Amino acid sequence: MNYQPWALLRASGHNDGSEYDLSVMTGADISGEGAGGGVANGALLLRFATAAWAGDAGDLAAARTEIAETMGAAALTDTAAVVALFDAIDRVADATGIPLEDQKAAITADFRSTIGIDDFAAADEKGYST
Amino acid sequence: MTEINYQGLPWPVRDDVTAAQRRAWERLGRVGTWLTGAERIAVAAETRHAPNCTLCQQRKDALSPNSVNGRHDQLGALPELEVEQIHRIHTDPGRLSRAWYRDLCDGGVAEERYVEIVGVIATAVAIDTFTKGLGLDLWPLPEAQEGMPSRHRPAAAEQQMAWVSTLSPQDAMGSVDEDLYGGRPTVGNVVQAMSLVPAEVRNFFDLVTHQYLPPAAMMDFATEYRAISHAQIELAAGRVSALNQCVY
Numbered sequence: 324m325n326y327q328p329w330a331l332l333r334a335s336g337h338n339d340g341s342e343y344d345l346s347v348m349t350g351a352d353i354s355g356e357g358a359g360g361g362v363a364n365g366a367l368l369l370r371f372a373t374a375a376w377a378g379d380a381g382d383l384a385a386a387r388t389e390i391a392e393t394m395g396a397a398a399l400t401d402t403a404a405v406v407a408l409f410d411a412i413d414r415v416a417d418a419t420g421i422p423l424e425d426q427k428a429a430i431t432a433d434f435r436s437t438i439g440i441d442d443f444a445a446a447d448e449k450g451y452s453t
Numbered sequence: 454m455t456e457i458n459y460q461g462l463p464w465p466v467r468d469d470v471t472a473a474q475r476r477a478w479e480r481l482g483r484v485g486t487w488l489t490g491a492e493r494i495a496v497a498a499e500t501r502h503a504p505n506c507t508l509c510q511q512r513k514d515a516l517s518p519n520s521v522n523g524r525h526d527q528l529g530a531l532p533e534l535e536v537e538q539i540h541r542i543h544t545d546p547g548r549l550s551r552a553w554y555r556d557l558c559d560g561g562v563a564e565e566r567y568v569e570i571v572g573v574i575a576t577a578v579a580i581d582t583f584t585k586g587l588g589l590d591l592w593p594l595p596e597a598q599e600g601m602p603s604r605h606r607p608a609a610a611e612q613q614m615a616w617v618s619t620l621s622p623q624d625a626m627g628s629v630d631e632d633l634y635g636g637r638p639t640v641g642n643v644v645q646a647m648s649l650v651p652a653e654v655r656n657f658f659d660l661v662t663h664q665y666l667p668p669a670a671m672m673d674f675a676t677e678y679r680a681i682s683h684a685q686i687e688l689a690a691g692r693v694s695a696l697n698q699c700v701y
């Protein structure tokens with residue numbers, strides 16, 4: 324089982340012949356052209372995830388409306404469920420100090436540095452920054 | 454007890470999500486493996502309180518969280534070091550360190566309680582972030598139930614790959630926790646992360662299956678299981694993980 328979303332997004336793209344821009348997940352600009360990284364309605368999802376994480380009620384309300392009107396009401400609740408689950412599972416991984424499996428480290432090495440994951444404090448702490 | 458219920462919203466919440474959250478909420482108040490029901494509720498309450506803590510806000514803003522000392526704003530139901538654990542995990546998870554964890558243990562936090570507390574925090578965050586994401590008020594915490602913790606520690610659990618002791622899939626075979634990984638010979642490290650307290654793995658991954666995806670669906674790109682696609686799921690998940698500075 325692979326719970327690493329960056330790797331799974333890339334694998335998803337390989338499956339449907341798309342080359343997604345993984346850097347949008349770590350980027351600061353989530354409103355410009357190409358902000359969605361090539362994923363359908365990606366910019367809306369990034370805005371919702373960012374607002375939910377930050378707890379900004381105004382941004383969150385706007386993001387909810389955007390997703391519900393554009394993608395449908397069920398898409399909104401499924402997105403909220405995923406965002407909330409990863410807000411939690413990240414804490415499980417970080418608080419228990421689990422390492423990234425060697426295989427996952429190998430298949431993500433080419434982009435971790437490029438998109439900034441290796442700059443996270445935990446990368447140095449856990450000893451797998453490239 | 455207030456039951457989690459999303460009926461009447463303008464957006465439909467899948468029945469299986471509601472059911473999984475109800476199970477998780479009910480388990481939150483039940484006696485745990487190392488914590489009483491009252492302690493588990495206290496952990497959930499402290500988790501909710503952590504964002505209001507001045508010390509945590511100062512640490513979050515500092516170049517290093519270790520450079521800021523002080524006392525946490527706290528509810529007063531738990532020992533100081535467990536409050537430190539809860540607040541740091543909730544407010545600054547990306548900068549936790551092995552040294553910080555060792556300091557907690559050296560100060561008297563029991564490894565088993567530490568892991569169960571992680572499980573309670575994760576459950577509370579998974580449901581609270583969902584609720585807030587939909588613009589709803591947080592659900593009242595369940596009432597604590599009476600009972601004595603079982604204090605079950607898997608006999609073969611040992612420190613092997615994480616800061617905390619874990620039970621490997623191989624060592625789970627033939628033990629009372631044989632069902633923990635569904636008989637799979639290998640599982641991701643995050644699935645093993647809380648295996649020192651097997652009930653927390655079962656509890657949390659029940660939520661994972663419904664709020665995210667079941668294991669078999671994760672790489673089944675030929676089928677879409679949700680109202681959003683695999684790519685959309687992973688984009689939203691990856692954004693949150695990046696904001697949390699989670700490298701796993």
